[in-house]
Amino acid sequence: MIEAAMAGVASWAGRTVLDIGCGTGFHLPRFASTASAVIGVEPHGSLAALARRRTQRLPHVEVREGLAQALPVADASVDVVHARWAYFFGPGSEPGLAELDRVVRRGGTAFVVDNDPTRSTFGRWFARGFPEVDPVAVETFWSSRGWTRQPLDVRWEFGSRGDLEAVVRIELPAPVAEDALASHPGTTVDYAVNLWWRGF
Numbered sequence: 001m002i003e004a005a006m007a008g009v010a011s012w013a014g015r016t017v018l019d020i021g022c023g024t025g026f027h028l029p030r031f032a033s034t035a036s037a038v039i040g041v042e043p044h045g046s047l048a049a050l051a052r053r054r055t056q057r058l059p060h061v062e063v064r065e066g067l068a069q070a071l072p073v074a075d076a077s078v079d080v081v082h083a084r085w086a087y088f089f090g091p092g093s094e095p096g097l098a099e100l101d102r103v104v105r106r107g108g109t110a111f112v113v114d115n116d117p118t119r120s121t122f123g124r125w126f127a128r129g130f131p132e133v134d135p136v137a138v139e140t141f142w143s144s145r146g147w148t149r150q151p152l153d154v155r156w157e158f159g160s161r162g163d164l165e166a167v168v169r170i171e172l173p174a175p176v177a178e179d180a181l182a183s184h185p186g187t188t189v190d191y192a193v194n195l196w197w198r199g200f
Contacts, residue, residue, distance in 0.1 A: 015080055
């Protein structure tokens with residue numbers, strides 16, 4: 001659903017895509033199916049290595065180690081940027097956003113995906129786990145810089161209860177994670193996100 005919403009704003013077919021904080025490269029093959037070139041940037045070497053392994057048969061995909069605030073990418077060299085949970089909270093992301101100004105070509109589009117703690121089951125868990133995150137301040141941060149918000153309702157669906165529990169324990173502080181799991185049966189979680197985008 002997130003990719004469909006992005007494509008409704010700006011297509012990456014035949015264009016150069018930059019995935020910031022690409023992790024193990026999960027999204028890189030999806031972009032590569034239509035993009036002319038895909039660059040993944042990941043600060044953690046072990047994750048970058050997994051992303052390279054995932055995309056080793058895709059000649060137009062490259063994974064580079066680097067930071068959002070110092071992207072290893074040439075000026076005005078990318079058309080579409082995807083940052084999913086790489087700019088979690090808005091305030092504090094200014095150096096990374098300055099890098100977007102440098103690397104995105106005229107006519108390009110950047111997308112940022114973050115949690116919405118005001119909606120959904122996971123949003124309630126997130127708000128309890130990270131009470132210091134002020135959703136009003138986050139929205140003000142993005143909107144005052146010319147970004148547009150599209151709220152999206154997505155869903156986590158896991159193959160087993162063990163998988164769901166493992167992810168929730170990674171995402172949330174331990175006491176909040178245990179309380180959430182104790183009160184939530186099954187293997188699915190409704191999850192609200194904000195898709196932020198800006199044209200250049």
